[in-house]
Structures are given as C-alpha cells and as structure tokens.
Amino acid sequence: MARRDQSEMAILGGLSMQPMTAYALREAIRDVLGHFWSESFGQIYPTLNALEEKGHVRRREGPRAGSSIFEITESGAARLHELLSEPITTTPPRNGLLLRLFFGRTLGEDRCRELIEEARADAERRLADYDALARTVTTQEADSPDLPYNLITIAAGRHGAQATIGWADEALALLPATKKATP
Amino acid sequence: MARRDQSEMAILGGLSMQPMTAYALREAIRDVLGHFWSESFGQIYPTLNALEEKGHVRRREGPRAGSSIFEITESGAARLHELLSEPITTTPPRNGLLLRLFFGRTLGEDRCRELIEEARADAERRLADYDALARTVTTQEADSPDLPYNLITIAAGRHGAQATIGWADEALALLPATKKATP
DNA sequence: CATCGCATGTAATGGGTTACATGATTGA
DNA sequence: TCAATCATGTAACCCATTACATGCGATG
Numbered sequence: 001m002a003r004r005d006q007s008e009m010a011i012l013g014g015l016s017m018q019p020m021t022a023y024a025l026r027e028a029i030r031d032v033l034g035h036f037w038s039e040s041f042g043q044i045y046p047t048l049n050a051l052e053e054k055g056h057v058r059r060r061e062g063p064r065a066g067s068s069i070f071e072i073t074e075s076g077a078a079r080l081h082e083l084l085s086e087p088i089t090t091t092p093p094r095n096g097l098l099l100r101l102f103f104g105r106t107l108g109e110d111r112c113r114e115l116i117e118e119a120r121a122d123a124e125r126r127l128a129d130y131d132a133l134a135r136t137v138t139t140q141e142a143d144s145p146d147l148p149y150n151l152i153t154i155a156a157g158r159h160g161a162q163a164t165i166g167w168a169d170e171a172l173a174l175l176p177a178t179k180k181a182t183p
Numbered sequence: 184m185a186r187r188d189q190s191e192m193a194i195l196g197g198l199s200m201q202p203m204t205a206y207a208l209r210e211a212i213r214d215v216l217g218h219f220w221s222e223s224f225g226q227i228y229p230t231l232n233a234l235e236e237k238g239h240v241r242r243r244e245g246p247r248a249g250s251s252i253f254e255i256t257e258s259g260a261a262r263l264h265e266l267l268s269e270p271i272t273t274t275p276p277r278n279g280l281l282l283r284l285f286f287g288r289t290l291g292e293d294r295c296r297e298l299i300e301e302a303r304a305d306a307e308r309r310l311a312d313y314d315a316l317a318r319t320v321t322t323q324e325a326d327s328p329d330l331p332y333n334l335i336t337i338a339a340g341r342h343g344a345q346a347t348i349g350w351a352d353e354a355l356a357l358l359p360a361t362k363k364a365t366p
Numbered sequence: 367c368a369t370c371g372c373a374t375g376t377a378a379t380g381g382g383t384t385a386c387a388t389g390a391t392t393g394a
Numbered sequence: 395t396c397a398a399t400c401a402t403g404t405a406a407c408c409c410a411t412t413a414c415a416t417g418c419g420a421t422g
Contacts, residue, residue, distance in 0.1 A: 006277065007382090013286045023401050037282050038275035040383055045403055064390060067401055077289075084290040088279040088298075092221035092411085094189065096271040098339055099220050103196045104332035106260075107267040112332070115271075145359070149287035149295070152354040156281055159353070163346030170342070171335040176328070190409085206373050223411055228375055247418060250373055275383085 005083055007043045012056065012072060012080040017146075019071035021062050022048055035130075035157045051076065101171070113175060120168035127161040130154050188266055190226045195239065195255060195263040200329075202254035204245050205231055218313075218340045234259065284354070296358060303351035310344040313337050 010033065014025050022044050029039050048070055051057045056076035059068045072080070097119055104112040134154045141147045193216065197208050205227050212222050231253055234240045239259035242251045255263070280302055287295040317337045324330045 006279065006282075010282060013282070013289075016286065016289060021401070022403090033282070033285065036276050036278040036285075038277065041403080042383060042385095042405095043381085049403095062401080064401075066390075080286070081289055084283050084286055085294065088283065090279065091277065093219050094221065094274065095219040095339075096189065096273065098336045099189075099193060099196070099216070100267050100271065102216065102219075102332055102336050103199065103263070103267055104335070105328055106196075106199060106264055111268065116335075145288055148357045148359050149285055152287070152299075152357050153281045153285050155353050155357065156278075156350050159346040159350035160343070163342040167339050167342035170338050174331045174335050174338065176331050204373065205375090224375080225377095225411060225413095226409080232375095245373080247373075249418075 005086070006089070007039055007047050008051065009080065009083040010037055010039055011044060011047055011051065012076055012083065015057060015070055015072040016077065016080055019060070019069050021067055021069055023067075025070070035126075036153060054079075104175075109175060113172065116168050116171050116175075120165055123161040123164035123168070127158060127165070130158040130161060134158070188269070189272070190222055190230050191234065192263065192266040193220055193222055194227060194230055194234065195259055195266065198240060198253055198255040199260065199263055202243070202252050204250055204252055206250075208253070218309075219336060237262075287358075292358060296355065299351050299354050299358075303348055306344040306347035306351070310341060310348070313341040313344060317341070 010029060011025065014020075014028050014033075017028070020028065022041075025048075026039060026041060026044055029037060048057060052059055052070075054075075056073055056079050057070045058073050059070055062068045097115060100107055100115060101112055134151060137147065137150050137154065141150065144150075193212060194208065197203075197211050197216075200211070203211065205224075208231075209222060209224060209227055212220060231240060235242055235253075237258075239256055239262050240253045241256050242253055245251045280298060283290055283298060284295055317334060320330065320333050320337065324333065327333075
C-alpha cells in the first residue's frame, strides 16, 4: 500500500460519516481522529480532486460561493473498504523524548527529570481528556453502530496515557540520584 | 528545531558512545535505538559529510581501503548537548491500526478482531524482547553510567507493550458480538 | 571462485507540512 | 466597517526512504 493511499483512506472515511466541505473535513479529522490521525490542507485538497476524477467522490454546491460539499460515491465506498483491508503500513519510529533520555548523561540528569515530568503531566491531561471524551461519546452516540469502534480508539489513548504515567514514575525512580551535600 | 537536526542528534549521539564507520553507526542505531529511533543510509552519509565540514566529526582511516571511522570532536560534543537541549519536535500522529478500527463498521467486525489480535500478539512478543533486553543490559553494562538511561528507554517499551495488551483485551470485549444462530 | 557481509555513496521518488495568497460571509 | 471565521487552493521546501550502483575482503 502506497503511503499516499493513507490520506485517501482517512478522507474517504471522513466523508463516509457525512458529506462536507474540504474545510469541514479537515476540522473533523482534527477533532474526531485527532488523537491518532492528522491531515493537512496541502493533502486534503489535491487528494479530493484526485478522488473526484476517479469518481470516488462527487462535488456539490457548497454553503457559499465557490465552496463545495463532497460526498462519497458507491465506488468511493468500495474503494474505502479496499483501502481499509490493505495491510497496515508502519513508519519507522522516531521518539525524540526517548532519544534525549538515552543520551541522558550528556543532557544532564536535571533536564531528564524535567522531561519525564513534563511527559507525565501531559499524559495526565490526556487521560482526563480521554475519560471525558468517552463519556460524551457514550451518551451522544448511544445508538450509533459506530459507538463501539469509537470507544476502542479512545481506549487506546487511555491505555497509552496510563502507560506513560506508569513509565514516568518508574523512570524517575531509575534516574541516578544527584548527590547533594546535606546541610 | 529543524526536523533535519534530528538525524544529526542521533548520529552525534551514536558517535559519542564510540567512534565507528557509517555502516556500523547504522547498525548501532538499528540494534540499540531500534525500538524508538531509526536512520537510513540516505540520511547517515550526507549528514556525516555535513558534520565533518562543520568540524563536529573527524574522519580517520577505516578498517579497509576506502572506509572511514568517524569520531566526534569537542565542538561535536557541544553541538550534541545543544541539540539534546532543544525542545522536542513531535510529528503528527498517524496510526493505521486505529484508523482502520475507527471505521470498523465498514471494515467488518471479523477483520477488526483479527487486527486487534495481531496487535496483541505483537505486543506480547515485544514485551518478551524488552524483558530479555533489560536483563542483558543490566548485566553487561552493570558499571556503565549510561545504564539507568538505557533502562529508562527499555521501560518505555515495556510499558507501551503492556498497554497494548491491556487495550487489546478491552477492545475485544467492546467489539459488538456477531450474532450467530445457535444450533 | 563464489558468495556473503562490510562499506560507501547517489538519485529518484514520495509524501507531507508550512507558508502564502485570496476571497466570501457573518457578527460585533 | 472591521475582525474573525469559513473556505479554497498552490508552491516551496524539507525530509526521509528506497533502490540502485559499486567494490573490498574474508570464508567456504
């Protein structure tokens, strides 16, 4: 699966929920898929044009002059299913935090402690967000057949955040203690 | 921090452990930092040349004709410290597994279950790897001042893998049960 | 003498972000 | 009427992977 197709998949997926403008699509991707996916305008507009040419989306008059609402076609739905079925492409890992910590002796222990504490605080915030999101979604989409799938992705975020918190605590304990003269 | 500098950081970091050839550097990055970092030849060779021009690394005769051993200079060490101190740049998330699961109704429940089970099995494998790695490193680098930092990165992998396992179990339970006629 | 692992590099390609440029509509 | 938001699109740039091309040296 060409990496390019990844954007196609997200865009067709978004439109499969409901027709919308490119702008709204970008917002939907940011707000709904934001914790595990992202698309920029620079990808969305060209990809939509390509999808239109292939007949996978149809363009209709938008809410204002010059704007368009895109809607997925049947061939688009088929294409989405096909894309979803292809093997997952993973990108090589690049974790800037862990790289810095690995060279922690060069960076300095204090800075390492700070980095870990920041990561922990951030995870704590995300954890609260996921919990709130799970509650909102559960009530607002109570009857939607998409609810379980939505909850599964939220659960992934929650488990990830919890793992970060657990790791941070362990990491802080592993950090060599700075020796300070006791007064 | 330009994204470009990320490769510089990893390369200088690698050479700060010990001087080596570009080829060995790539292997070291793959084998030692592999679970949270990666560099390809296409990055390593040009970056090393750039670093040499700036005087951050020095080139010496390698083990065979035409090969070079690179060694970090003092200015290189300073540069490394500077790079490590810069704010962490994060790339926007793109999780192909979660994207597929989010559109799980389109993909189909059976395929979703398979994907989750694969992810779980993979995490299980990684977990075993991290545990083994932690043991090896603890004995082999028992006296190294880098040991705690090394263990911190391994712990991150372990916690991440455990989180995936926990998530997978929860996700499988969340999946809507396929209704089958009871015989 | 063939093959595998060490070793170096470049070029094509792909993909993606960011910044820029432009304009319509709405609400304060 | 002025700012903010909705809306569309392009171009520059950057980074990174991949594939390719090349050759030495040891081991069987």
